[in-house]
Amino acid sequence: MTAASPGGPFGALRDQLTDAAAAFADSPDALAGILAGIVDDVDRALAVPLEIFPVCHHSPASALAMVRRLREKKPKVIYLELCEDLGPLLGELRNCRLPVAVQAFASELDGFPAGWGPLSVVAPVTEASAEYQAIAYALETPGVELVCVDRSTDHVFQWLPRDRDDRPGGEAGATGRDETPPDADDDALHGDAVGVEIGDLRPGFAELETHLLHHGKVRHWSEWWDQYVEQPLAAADHDTYRQVMVLIGSLFRRLRPARPEKQERDEDRERYMWTRIREHLAASGADPADCLHVCGAFHAASRVAQFGLAPDAPAYEIEPRTATRWRYGLIPSSHSAIEAQFGLAGGSVSIAAATWTKSLTRAGLRPYRLDGQQGGRTRKGRTAVVPAPTGGVTDRLSGFLTAAGEPAGLDEAELRGWCVDIVRLARRNGYLASTADAIAVFETSILLAGLRNRARPTPYDFADAAVTCIEKDVVPGRRDVRRLCEILLGGDRVGQVGYDALPPLARDVLDRLAPLGLDLEKRTVQRALLDLHADPGLGPCSDLLWLLRHLLPGDTARPIMGERRLGHRSVRESWDLALGRNQRALIELGYEGVTVEQVLEQRLRRTVRGPEASTATALAAVEDAITLLGAPRLVDELGTRAVELLAAERTVDDAPEVLRRIRRLLAHHRATAPAPPGWCEAFVTAGYAHYCTLLPTAFADEQTGVRQVGAMLGFLVSLESVALSLGCDRSQLELAVAQSRPAAPAKVALLWAARHQLGLLPLTELRARCADLLANPLVVPTFPQYLSGFVQALEPVPGLAPFVVEVMSTAFARLPDPVLLPWLPTLITTLRAHGPELVPLLVREAGRTFPGTLPALDAWTPPWTRPAVPAAPVSAAAPAGPVVALLAGHREPVDAVAGLLGHSGDWPAEPVGQPVSRAGAADLLTAHPHTADALAHLLRAGAR
Template sequence: MTADRFAGLRQQLDDAAANFAGSHQALADVLTGMVDDVERAMREPLEVFPVCHHSPASAVAMARRLRQKAPRVIYLELCEDLRPLLKELRNCQLPVALQAFAGSPKGFGEGTGPMSVVAPLTEASAEYQAIVYALDNPDVELVFVDRSTDHVFQWGSREEPKPEPEPETTETAPDSEEAALHGDSVGVEIGDMRPRFAELEEFLLHHGKVRHWSEFWDQFVEQPLVGADYDTYRQVMTLIGSLFRRLTPPDSRSLVVDEDRERYMWTRIREHLASSGADPATCMYVCGAFHASSRVDEFGLDAPETDFVISDRSETVWQYGLIPSSHSSIEAQFGLAPGSVSIAAETWSKALKRNRVKPFTLGAKSSVVSAPRLDAEAEADDQLSAFLSAPSEATGLDEDELLRWCVDIVRLARKNGYLASTADAIAVFETSILLAGMRNRSRPTPYDFADAAVTCIEKESVPGRRDVRRLCEILLGGDRIGKVGYDSLPPLAQDVFDRLKPLGIEASKRNTQRILIDLTTEPHLRSASRLLWILRGLLGSVVQPITGVCTLEEQSTQESWDVSLGRYQRGLIELGYQGVTVEQVLEQRLRRKVRTDDATAARALQAVEDAIVYLESPQLVTDLGDRAVELLAAERNVDDAPEVLRRVRRLLSYYRTRGTDLPQWLESFVRVGYAHYCTLLPSAFTAEDVGIRQVGAMVGFLVSMEGLAVSLGCDRTQLELAVKQSHPEIPGKVALRWAVQYQLGALSLAELRKRCADLLDNPLAVGSFPQYLSGFVQTLDSIPRLTSFVVELLSTAFGRLPDSVLVPWLPNLITTLKKQAPDMVPLLVREAGRTFPAGLDAIDTWTPPWLAAPAPAVMSGVEGVAGGVVAELLDEHRTAVDAHAALIGATGDWAVLARPPAGAAEVAGLLADHDAAAHAHAALVV
């Protein structure tokens, strides 16, 4: 094509710039430069095919051109390392997405999470038509020439963030689950045809009388071009790409990345032509219209050599596969208006019928082109002038189509709870025509129809889950969801479906399946049940238990599940990139979980539990347990002490109920934990940033694990010294220290009662009494004999405090217990139920146990601390002593026991000589 062919158009644009601009040179340079870009692309020996992503006009032009030209080589703007995936498309149902996934990236900085790149494909896209043509013609070579997925992230740091998707008028978005099929993957698209100059987009939307860019593109580009001849389509698309490119800010970082991509693609094209010896006349280069108007030095086969060098890939190992996609996920990822991809699919179907175009379909005999045309083609004339000056085609109103839409939307609305009627259908019909007229359109578009339906049907409220605009999207094509066939799934996914087949779960089933399992009558299903529990932990709500439990303490015999693996395949497919079986993936995750920089002992214990419950690997449990010991010894804070206590108790109970010896790592954990918490206890008591729950958990660990720790070689004196060195000032921590002293025998119950009574009598301390009470409550699970004392303490406070003190004090008490000791309150309630009378009749004659006449101390003649401890123990448990005496046939009165029995002096001397042994024995039996 010579420059003279566009001379007339240049002159027209230059005159227009002079008429409409005060200083016309800048505008003239832009307008005539656009023509230069078109001329340059048309003159290129390698045919450049400009496209827009998911554009029916591009797809129709591609189908026509492939049958006319029958190229031998197609260069396609897609990541070059995605090319091997195409053979798997035969087992899939569109839309699907080509995906590259890296679970452990290398060379992208520390803390970089999993990376994922997706390239979605729909039938109404030019790239898919080219792919099918190449796959069904063995002698055709398809070459992906865009940067690799590794380079996408290497160059991503140079690209400025994409603008937010355009504002929509829809009040509710499409179903979020379908819209999130791509997750947080980076999307790769061919032909991002959207202005990068915000003022230009705003201007076009305003004067086009449309609400968003998708509607503008469909109205003013797709519809006029979908039936145009090939030369017109090619020149117009290149012109639009040039317009957007020339109006992109020159300092834009995204423009730098785009130019690097263009250099990359032309470098790959020249390398392939040189190595294959292909004739450029039999080749085609498919790229976005933005890149077709490229002005980089590397553009074209005749470009001079430059110093552009493609950088090496990183050491990241990439996994590749296909994942299901959907119309709504494509719209959400690329900032398109909801429903636009469905409308494009409808436009594609209509264009095929109207223009009598036969699309390329995988496996169809019509896809094969037997004799490619190799003769030179004539240069195309200037088609831009006629297209730009021609008035819009007056297609007229298609009443049958509009009537069908109106009737169907009313029927669909009634199914979704709207009180719609025939009158609403008539109103939608007339309003659609009215809106089209107001917007200078010859016929209502799907967007006009949707606006009219919202106005006439939705009115004020949405009775169901879907609003009217969403119903219009469903009516006009629906949110089609793709599916990856069984044969194209990774080995892990195939293994999952094979193992779940006894439950009736198959990859071909798209619906959510309710699965019932009775392990009592069908014990052979236990392995399938365990697999579901593993998938539940790895995939979340895709596998949802309705009833049933699987923990260290309990494993149910009957289970009910909702399984949606066939509907949401993405998560399962990505697991297949990480291992061969789900057990292998789970083991890898557990090992990584305890080796991260933020790993804690509590997290390691959780990993141990998961390994015991889901994996039959004693070595893995040992490795994770040893790591938990290391993490506990290295921790310098006690933030996770409550969780550590809860999990270590559960593990101890698990091994003891099984009747086996404790594993070595668990013994080491108890021994290290005892010494560790003894060391940190004094500072935790005084530190302001350590909460009472954390200190209570430390105390609980030390007290409840004391017997086991001492048997493993720990020294009880270490705890006694830690308590003596602790000097808390916060009321709750003070009460915790008193409780530990009482447990160690350093504080008697009588002394504890006196200290608490002094608090109630002190007007300055009574306001903080709930904090003291919370401290006592924290120790109830490890010092259960304090439960009755706390009930006594509460009852005493309620009985002694006046209303003026008690009423303001109660809210503080309730909130404190709820915040600091919610798990222990039920224990208090049960103890209170045992202490207080069951009926109202007994209240008048009931005397609280702590107010009953105190009995003389048993063994009153016995001197020494041990005698006092034993006497105190018997006095606290009179009912038990009486019952035991009745069983052995002993009779007597408590008063009689006040007399020193024979030999009391000898017993007292013996206890005095062995005071330490008496203390140790008292601690064990109390």
């Protein structure tokens, strides 16, 4: 790259700046080098045969200059600083209402760190932007070619540092600063996407920005830019505009802090763009004089060797893209989303849109617009009358920098209208504003403009004055005065992607929901009422809404009435739908598949096959597949995967959820099918063996909670009958319980309950152990933990509820207040933390045990303290009859049944030829004659 000649059109300006640096700077050499370099950058950019058009993003001045230049030059090729793979989507802007954003999205990464996914790149487009005017001109003018020359979206992430595996925060090469996370709903339209912005002009040097804001008497950068760049350049000619924009870009470029990685990315972008331009010129044979390169003013002041069309420029090798599959589309955007993502002041984009409309009317220009563009009004205007092109480059910078700004008179009608409208809007939002406040805002706006050396109040002065005069101390509603000013001056315009520009999945969703009779493209929340009994044709709409409820954000499809669970479908449903407000989420869902069912199926498979998959997540996926898809083959596949995950798990952290879900699934299959599917049977047998193996370790492990151990025992006990019928051995559970040696009090109580369930610990002995605990002063402080264990034991042994009520009541009755009151809070917090779903069992049991009225409580005696009632004497008369003869002929089963019921005795001697019987059996038959008759009837029926 050759240095600019000391002469040329800017020689006088260069000498003047060098003399000023020597006269006023402490280090004249450094300052003179910077100032002379800025002039050299301007000279170099204007000397390129291919015209460079520097722009600033969302700048009305850039858009106006672009409209003028396009009508004057009528270029045949436009090279646009935009990711080259986003170019084919620009034609879809015809079907949208601006602002929208062109998006590239990738969820399956290949070549990038896994923690970065999903990747998303957006390029927002507004009408008041130079790039949109260039796009509209190129697409609507026959014979004009639009070529996007910036690096691809894949290269955007290739060039980011990879020293960490978390999500990339912001695209420094595109925005020059970290991304500002959005807070509001409209601010989140871009999500966490990386923003690609054309013409970002903002100082990278914080001290420089602070200096400019301080001396410009403004609060933020957007206001400084509007005051000192936008307004002076709005009516400037083309040569002046180009030179000033390149001058600003060069200034910010030379005064930024030294950040080698960011500087390298910026220069790589410039090498990339000029390489693509050279390739296109060589392939198409286009004349550079008929071309226009639209890029940011920052990149127009580039100093890379590939800059320009010099034949001796070194070649730049572009790296190949990764194997990541990118999907492309349009998503809705908004003014606030653009401001939040690119760090602009609130309301600045809305003010720019209002300035653009006013400038068009003032200049009588007719902007370019895509045919069929939604949401736009046809502006009547004349074709701009442009001056004849000047021959060669002339110095316009000197005059622009030295000329005083032309004072614009106060537009009292405009300011008066603002003041009246803001008072009216404030009153609608709960403020006690009056005509006096409108007068105060008017006068304060003029006063603030004078204090800031402005000839007329700007929208920023008006907003500050309104906040000062109207917002006294509190905000009565959800909008403050500054937000009301933004609404008044243009509002937060939200774009929309048209039906024809939506992906196939989004169009399919809208078509399938058409029977609801709602305009789902509106951004308002709409209520849908579905009576599936009266109109069964709405059943497919209900199925689709439940799918969207599962896949999209919570407020997209929110059920007000009705539910969908295993074995239950509501007959009447009510929904709040906000598909228009969440259009971005619906569009990104379309990147994953063609139909909603396909996307859900893919997600369920990824969930159970992912590195974080667990048995509980696999069972949840099975439930979703049953309730939402009804696909038996997918259910079997997911269930088989759940069995594999259960066998591979080495912890029992998810045991409570696993137990709850498998119980629910078994109950569903028993109610809907003759037998549970094969995967359910395999899950029960695998779970029985798995939990029996881990049970001793879980009892001894301090990291395993009592709730998890209780859930393991609940699985083993409640599903024992199913497991034994499938071939499992009960001795596994007995050995596991025998090998368990817990130390924690809660687990000790849980082990006692398990042994009681297995018949190894009678209730009398369990009651005696609890009495010993209460009698031991050293154990009393830990007794709430024992109670917690007994509460968890209700999961595997629900019949233990009366005993738990007995133990708790005994503790409250025996312990004195000095002992009881200290551990009462511990008991409450322990039960709340470890057994909130089991406490209702205790409450119901207590309600059956204790009297229901207070007077009855005085005479009430606990059932566990009442003496046993002796059995009534039985007549000694020997029974006779055919039933007795039948039972006497089968003495073994009769003795067994009598032993289980607590009876014993001998069969008395009978005469020869008569059956022999024992007194215990005789007493039993005499006391229960109906049972004996029923048994005889069954035996006769079986014999027949």
